[in-house]
Structures are given as C-alpha cells and as structure tokens.
Amino acid sequence: MNDNQSLNLLDRALGLDQQSRTWPLSGRVVLIEDCVETTASFVLHHLIKRSLSPNSSNVIVFVAFANPFSHYDRVLRKLGCNLVTQRDNNRFFFFDMLMLQCPGEKFRFSIVLFCYIKIVSRPDGDEGKSEVGLVSLYEKIRKTISLLPEDKKSHVTVMIDDISLMEVAANGASDYVLDFLHYCHALTSEFGCSLVTLNHEDIYSNTETPTFILQMEYLADILIKAEPLATGLAADVHGQLTVLNKATSHALGSSRNKVHNFHFKVKENSVEYFYPGSRG
Amino acid sequence: MAETICRTLRDGGLDGEHAPALVIKDSVASPFGLDVFSHVLTQLSNYILAGKSQSRGLVVVAFRRSPSFYVNLLKERGIDVNHKWVRILDCYTDPFGWKERLNVKEHSQEASTLSSFCKDVRDLDKLYSSIVELGKGLIGQEKGRFSVAIDLVSEMLRHASISSVANLISNLRSHDQVSSIFWLLHSDLHEVRVSTVLEYLSSMVASLEPINATTIGQKGDLENLSLLEQNFRKGKFHVRFKRRNGRVRVMCEELHVELSGINFTSVSSEDGIINQRLLPKVQFSLQLSEKEQTERAKVVLPFEHQGNGKPIQIYDGRRSISENKNEETLVSTGKLQTDEDTGKGEIIYFRDSDDEMPDSDEDPDDDLDI
Numbered sequence: 001m002n003d004n005q006s007l008n009l010l011d012r013a014l015g016l017d018q019q020s021r022t023w024p025l026s027g028r029v030v031l032i033e034d035c036v037e038t039t040a041s042f043v044l045h046h047l048i049k050r051s052l053s054p055n056s057s058n059v060i061v062f063v064a065f066a067n068p069f070s071h072y073d074r075v076l077r078k079l080g081c082n083l084v085t086q087r088d089n090n091r092f093f094f095f096d097m098l099m100l101q102c103p104g105e106k107f108r109f110s111i112v113l114f115c116y117i118k119i120v121s122r123p124d125g126d127e128g129k130s131e132v133g134l135v136s137l138y139e140k141i142r143k144t145i146s147l148l149p150e151d152k153k154s155h156v157t158v159m160i161d162d163i164s165l166m167e168v169a170a171n172g173a174s175d176y177v178l179d180f181l182h183y184c185h186a187l188t189s190e191f192g193c194s195l196v197t198l199n200h201e202d203i204y205s206n207t208e209t210p211t212f213i214l215q216m217e218y219l220a221d222i223l224i225k226a227e228p229l230a231t232g233l234a235a236d237v238h239g240q241l242t243v244l245n246k247a248t249s250h251a252l253g254s255s256r257n258k259v260h261n262f263h264f265k266v267k268e269n270s271v272e273y274f275y276p277g278s279r280g
Numbered sequence: 281m282a283e284t285i286c287r288t289l290r291d292g293g294l295d296g297e298h299a300p301a302l303v304i305k306d307s308v309a310s311p312f313g314l315d316v317f318s319h320v321l322t323q324l325s326n327y328i329l330a331g332k333s334q335s336r337g338l339v340v341v342a343f344r345r346s347p348s349f350y351v352n353l354l355k356e357r358g359i360d361v362n363h364k365w366v367r368i369l370d371c372y373t374d375p376f377g378w379k380e381r382l383n384v385k386e387h388s389q390e391a392s393t394l395s396s397f398c399k400d401v402r403d404l405d406k407l408y409s410s411i412v413e414l415g416k417g418l419i420g421q422e423k424g425r426f427s428v429a430i431d432l433v434s435e436m437l438r439h440a441s442i443s444s445v446a447n448l449i450s451n452l453r454s455h456d457q458v459s460s461i462f463w464l465l466h467s468d469l470h471e472v473r474v475s476t477v478l479e480y481l482s483s484m485v486a487s488l489e490p491i492n493a494t495t496i497g498q499k500g501d502l503e504n505l506s507l508l509e510q511n512f513r514k515g516k517f518h519v520r521f522k523r524r525n526g527r528v529r530v531m532c533e534e535l536h537v538e539l540s541g542i543n544f545t546s547v548s549s550e551d552g553i554i555n556q557r558l559l560p561k562v563q564f565s566l567q568l569s570e571k572e573q574t575e576r577a578k579v580v581l582p583f584e585h586q587g588n589g590k591p592i593q594i595y596d597g598r599r600s601i602s603e604n605k606n607e608e609t610l611v612s613t614g615k616l617q618t619d620e621d622t623g624k625g626e627i628i629y630f631r632d633s634d635d636e637m638p639d640s641d642e643d644p645d646d647d648l649d650i
Contacts, residue, residue: 135381175439182375183378189348189372214468218308218311246512257512259508261505
C-alpha cells in the first residue's frame with residue numbers, strides 16, 4: 001500500500017505528510033490531553049505505530065506509568081506492529097515505571113542516601129524526597145539516547161504515559177515533575193529528539209488556576225485534545241480531536257499555528273478519523 | 281508602538297534614575313510572548329550593533345529556550361553574533377544541577393562560547409551576581425552600560441518567592457551599569473498579585489490578549505474553532521507607558537503572527553478598513569460631500585426656535601383684557617411692524633365688547649332648558 005494513502009487526518013494535522021528526510025516531529029514537544037469520557041491513548045498508540053513503521057528509523061523510549069509492556073504489546077499487535085521484535089531490534093526501549101508508584105517503599109534507602117548527599121552538598125535541601133526517582137529516570141533516558149549511534153540520536157521519541165501518574169509517583173510534587181519535563185525539553189534541543197506526553201485535563205479542572213497543565217501547554221509545540229462531542233453521546237462518533245500545531249520557524253513551508261478539528265471512531269483494529277458531518 | 285518600546289529600551293536611563301524596564305505578559309490564550317520577546321531582542325541587538333543605543337552589550341538570561349536557540353534566532357535575522365556584545369546566562373541546560381550530579385559532559389556547541397552555565401537557579405543572589413559579572417565582562421573597563429533580557433520570569437517564580445524575584449529585578453534596574461531590562465511573564469500561571477508586583481517594577485507593560493475571548497477548553501462547535509484559529513494568528517497588543525512625571529499612556533495595536541516573525545498594525549487603520557467594508561456597494565452615493573454637509577447643517581428645522589431675540593408668542597385664543605390693551609397698542613403701531621417684516625402674515629382681531637366671552641370649551645347652549 002502506498003504510504004501516502006494510508007495517512008489519515010491525524011497524520012496530516014501533525015504534519016507527518018511532509019516529505020522531508022528528518023522526522024517531522026523532531027525537536028518538538030507533543031502534549032496529548034484527554035478526559036475521563038474520552039481517552040486519548042489511541043493517539044499515543046498511533047504515534048508508536050507511525051514512529052516504528054518500517055520506512056522510518058525512529059527509536060522510541062517509552063516511559064510507562066499507566067500500563068505494563070504486555071498491554072501495549074497487545075494493542076500494537078492489533079494495529080500491525082510487533083513491539084517485542086522492535087524491542088529486540090533496539091528500536092523500542094520500555095521503562096516500566098509501575099513500580100515507581102510507591103517510591104516511599106522502594107526507594108527508601110536511596111532517599112536516605114540522597115538526603116544525606118543533599119544535606120552535605122546544600123544545607124537548605126529539605127524539599128522533595130522523590131526527586132531521586134525522577135533524576136534517575138532522567139539519567140536512564142539520557143543514557144539510552146547517548147548510547148545510540150550518532151545518526152539515530154535525532155530520531156528518538158521519548159513518550160510518557162502518563163504525566164498525572166508520574167505526579168502520583170512523585171507524591172504530588174508537581175514542581176519536580178515540571179523540573180523533569182524541563183530536562184526532557186532540554187533533551188529535545190540537545191539531540192533533536194521529540195517528546196510526547198499524555199495527561200488528563202479534567203483532573204486539574206477544579207483548581208482555580210490549573211498551573212500544572214498550563215505549564216505543560218506552554219511547553220508543548222503541538223497540543224492534541226480529545227473531548228466528547230458537544231452534542232452528547234453518539235453511536236458512530238466517539239469523540240472529537242482538536243490539534244493545535246504551533247509550528248516553529250524551522251518548519252518551513254507550513255503555515256504557523258494551524259488548528260485542526262475532526263471526529264473519530266475507535267474500532268477494534270483501527271481508528272477512523274473524519275470531518276464533522278461527513279459521516280453518520 | 282512596538283517601535284516606541286524598542287526606542288525607549290535603546291535610549292536607556294539617565295544617571296541616577298532607574299533603567300527603563302519592560303514586562304511582556306502573555307497567557308495561554310494568546311501565547312506570543314516569546315515572539316514579542318524575540319522581536320524586542322532583535323531590535324535592541326540591531327541598535328547595539330549599530331552603536332545607536334546607550335548600552336554596549338546585551339546579557340540574555342535563558343530559562344525557556346536554549347542558548348543555541350537565541351544564537352540561531354539572531355543569525356537568521358542577519359545579526360552578527362559574537363562575544364563582544366552578547367553573553368548568554370544558560371539557565372536552561374542544567375537549571376538544578378542534575379547533569380552535574382550525573383556527571384554528564386556537555387556537547388560543545390557554537391553557543392557555548394557565548395554562554396555560561398547557571399547550575400542552580402534557586403539561588404537568586406548568585407544569579408544576580410552572574411548577570412552583573414557577564415555584563416561587566418562585556419563592557420570591560422570602559423564606562424558603559426549593558427542591557428539585560430530575561431526570557432521567562434515565571435520559571436524563576438517556580439522556585440523563588442515573589443519578593444526575592446522582585447528584589448533581583450529591582451537591583452538590576454537600579455544598577456548603574458544597566459541601561460535597560462526586559463522580561464517575559466506568563467501571567468496566567470501566577471496570582472494577579474504577582475504580576476502586579478512585576479508591573480510596578482517596570483516602566484512599560486506590554487500585554488498580549490486574544491482577539492476573541494474563547495479558550496481551547498470550551499467544548500465548542502466549529503464557529504468557536506474558527507475564532508480559536510484566529511486567536512492563534514493574531515492578538516491584541518496593549519502597551520502601558522509610565523512617564524517619569526507619572527503620566528500613563530495606554531496604546532493598543534494588533535499583532536499578526538507569520539512564519540517569518542510578527543508584525544504590528546495599528547488598530548485604528550484596521551477599524552477604518554472594516555468600516556469601509558461594512559457599507560454596501562451601491563451605484564449611488566450614500567455619503568455626503570463636505571459642501572453638502574455644511575449646507576445641511578444650515579437648514580433650520582421647523583421645530584427649532586428662530587432665535588431672533590424676540591419673545592415667542594403663540595396665540596392661544598384666550599388672552600386676558602390687560603393683554604388686549606397691549607394688543608391694541610400693538611395694532612396702532614401695526615403698520616410699522618408690517619413694513620419691517622413684510623411677507624409675514626398677521627391675524628388682527630378686535631373683540632366687539634366685553635360681553636363677548638373668550639372662546640371656551642363650555643357649551644354656550646347649556647343654560648337652555650330644552
């Protein structure tokens with residue numbers, strides 16, 4: 001099948017239809033926001049599939065807080081992508097962070113050690129006990145990227161599923177999560193890799209100023225929002241995606257700040273994307 | 281107006297006065313703060329290189345973007361970037377010392393010759409002394425001044441209290457060798473109090489507002505979407521200038537975002553174009569010429585008083601006797617009057633006798649017994 005024909009509306013909104021030698025998302029930050037009625041994990045799956053397609057040489061570093069490897073493997077297999085093979089080929093690096101959910105238990109020793117170092121190095125080090133977890137996670141990601149051959153370093157996508165659970169793992173210290181995200185952002189400018197994160201919008205909706213999600217939106221170059229339809233539930237339409245593509249100046253040829261909006265229907269083996277009113 | 285900002289920053293401050301300071305405020309609904317920041321940065325760099333500005337050099341404190349971003353930005357706009365006039369304090373690459381702790385070696389980049397690292401952004405005293413040190417390094421032993429650009433104060437506020445950040449900025453402003461200072465703030469990340477404090481510290485406030493008041497969060501229909509798209513192409517650009525004498529001037533422009541950068545257009549001209557477009561296109565003229573307008577203004581409308589100084593008398597048909605006497609004298613001089621204003625009609629009426637009652641609504645036959 002011709003690759004161009006298989007591109008759907010989401011690909012076009014993300015600019016994946018551009019004919020360029022470099023990966024179109026390279027050096028950019030993608031934020032996927034969903035809500036409890038409409039989960040957007042299928043966008044993440046789609047991006048995994050696109051990145052690992054046979055005619056690209058992308059590498060994925062996947063940081064999983066939400067699901068174990070077997071889950072992603074099953075989902076991606078249905079989409080026609082074998083994660084086990086990709087993992088063996090060093091194209092898919094999976095960091096299982098489900099265990100990080102209780103850093104108080106698991107990292108107690110290292111925290112004590114860390115606090116000791118911190119106290120020695122800086123007397124005011126009384127904040128954040130989970131930083132060690134995120135620092136070591138950053139170290140792992142960085143090491144993985146720097147061990148790759150030089151030509152592959154700019155083709156790395158770091159994916160985090162999902163940030164809200166990372167916040168849980170960090171015992172609610174959202175500033176440390178933002179620090180971590182800042183370092184991941186620094187990776188994108190250092191190596192030219194891309195960063196894809198998933199977060200839930202509605203869990204911040206009650207706070208007066210949803211600073212955390214706003215900070216993430218400021219970091220993002222591309223914002224993908226999954227929402228239920230404004231008109232309510234429908235049998236043929238499962239929700240709508242709004243893609244805001246803030247193209248930076250290096251993306252030549254494309255117009256800046258485009259907003260795309262389309263509906264989707266999640267099927268067993270694929271997802272259909274279509275313009276509102278064109279179906280159903 | 282954006283020009284005025286850049287010129288004010290270029291001209292710098294007088295001896296013994298605070299340096300002019302600009303805060304650029306944006307929000308997630310109109311996130312062009314960095315574009316405006318880059319615009320001001322480029323303009324000021326041009327002035328510095330041309331030797332037109334008071335400052336001899338520029339210190340960029342990079343929180344939000346990497347030093348190489350700024351080097352590339354200036355190069356793309358045709359500016360020669362060298363260590364003689366620009367230094368970058370790198371608070372982006374390793375702001376919390378994680379890399380240092382992990383013994384990560386930095387890649388040598390072109391930007392690294394211009395930049396120096398800040399390994400702990402939480403220590404604002406150290407940050408202040410590094411900025412001043414870099415600035416002094418630029419101007420050397422000569423008597424000169426330098427400008428400071430901080431790309432995101434919001435990032436500083438994440439780790440430090442507003443009072444310490446305000447202290448840093450205020451110290452920079454009052455430093456004798458600082459010519460001008462400008463910084464960027466994401467206003468929706470902070471309480472109103474915080475941005476107000478920072479506005480007090482500045483002589484110019486440039487705030488970016490969306491054209492249409494919609495947010496991406498609204499569960500919207502397609503109409504909403506097009507408004508949203510408009511918001512991401514242009515925005516309102518309000519600037520408040522505070523003069524030394526306390527006078528405050530507010531100006532407004534429209535900002536357009538394009539691939540190459542941003543453009544400013546004045547709002548009034550835009551409004552004029554819209555007004556012209558609102559008139560329907562018809563074959564006959566709907567508008568009046570100047571001559572027609574002055575002529576129209578001269579026309580006295582029938583209900584308006586003629587205003588020739590005379591008391592206005594309206595005959596009501598029931599004047600009293602005393603008035604009647606006056607009327608008789610009027611009649612005697614009647615001839616003169618009619619000569620004066622010929623063409624004016626007059627009703628002359630004499631009552632036959634006092635028996636004749638003035639006209640009234642009473643029925644004259646109501647005493648008859650029919």
